[in-house]
Amino acid sequence: NAGVTQTPKFQVLKTGQSMTLQCAQDMNHEYMSWYRQDPGMGLRLIHYSVGAGITDQGEVPNGYNVSRSTTEDFPLRLLSAAPSQTSVYFCASRLGGNQPQHFGDGTRLSIL
Amino acid sequence: AQTVTQSQPEMSVQEAETVTLSCTYDTSESNYYLFWYKQPPSRQMILVIRQEAYKQQNATENRFSVNFQKAAKSFSLKISDSQLGDTAMYFCAFMNYAGKSTFGDGTTLTVKP
Numbered sequence: 001n002a003g004v005t006q007t008p009k010f011q012v013l014k015t016g017q018s019m020t021l022q023c024a025q026d027m028n029h030e031y032m033s034w035y036r037q038d039p040g041m042g043l044r045l046i047h048y049s050v051g052a053g054i055t056d057q058g059e060v061p062n063g064y065n066v067s068r069s070t071t072e073d074f075p076l077r078l079l080s081a082a083p084s085q086t087s088v089y090f091c092a093s094r095l096g097g098n099q100p101q102h103f104g105d106g107t108r109l110s111i112l
Numbered sequence: 113a114q115t116v117t118q119s120q121p122e123m124s125v126q127e128a129e130t131v132t133l134s135c136t137y138d139t140s141e142s143n144y145y146l147f148w149y150k151q152p153p154s155r156q157m158i159l160v161i162r163q164e165a166y167k168q169q170n171a172t173e174n175r176f177s178v179n180f181q182k183a184a185k186s187f188s189l190k191i192s193d194s195q196l197g198d199t200a201m202y203f204c205a206f207m208n209y210a211g212k213s214t215f216g217d218g219t220t221l222t223v224k225p
Contacts, residue, residue, distance in 0.1 A: 031211045033213065041218070042116075042118075042203050042216050043157075043203070043205075045212065045214070048211060048213075056212075058212065092157075094211070096211070098162065098164050100147055100162055101147075101159075101213070103157035105155065105156060
């Protein structure tokens with residue numbers, strides 16, 4: 001099993017560009033989440049999903065869109081990139097109940 | 113909304129000694145989960161230990177144990193017999209039953225030889 005796979009690992013964008021960060025999991029987990037981690041800080045929840053077709057906003061959703069058309073995939077879209085969105089982005093999934101989250105390796109995103 | 117506070121930005125410990133990392137949280141919910149995650153320089157997020165709020169017994173995983181005080185909303189992590197490989201940033205995390213998580217800002221732990 002690959003676990004949680006995030007692509008790309010690194011990306012540089014110009015202000016105003018759009019892009020999609022990909023996240024896929026092969027563990028048949030219902031719950032998936034996107035976080036951002038700024039230097040010296042913890043993870044902040046952007047959006048999360050409790051199953052295919054169901055998404056909800058987290059702590060810092062502005063500037064990001066998500067959709068969950070399949071159990072496996074949970075892409076994160078930046079609509080118009082801003083320098084304030086420079087960060088490391090983590091995707092996570094979990095089975096549910098008391099099960100912990102499984103994290104991808106992160107995507108380092110720089111916006112110039 | 114939940115908040116998680118880790119009041120120790122940095123800590124250090126000598127190899128083989130014991131260290132305790134602090135975490136407090138605030139929530140109005142009565143049922144939830146608490147976790148400690150480790151993030152080494154490789155940036156991976158690794159589960160250290162978990163606790164279910166309805167369980168009074170403190171969780172233990174080998175050298176790692178927690179002191180969970182529900183009334184005080186405190187969830188500290190004790191690392192016994194510290195090893196060089198324990199050097200990492202440690203995050204305390206709260207999760208409600210809807211699956212929404214809140215993380216603290218982390219404690220950087222350095223284990224010195």
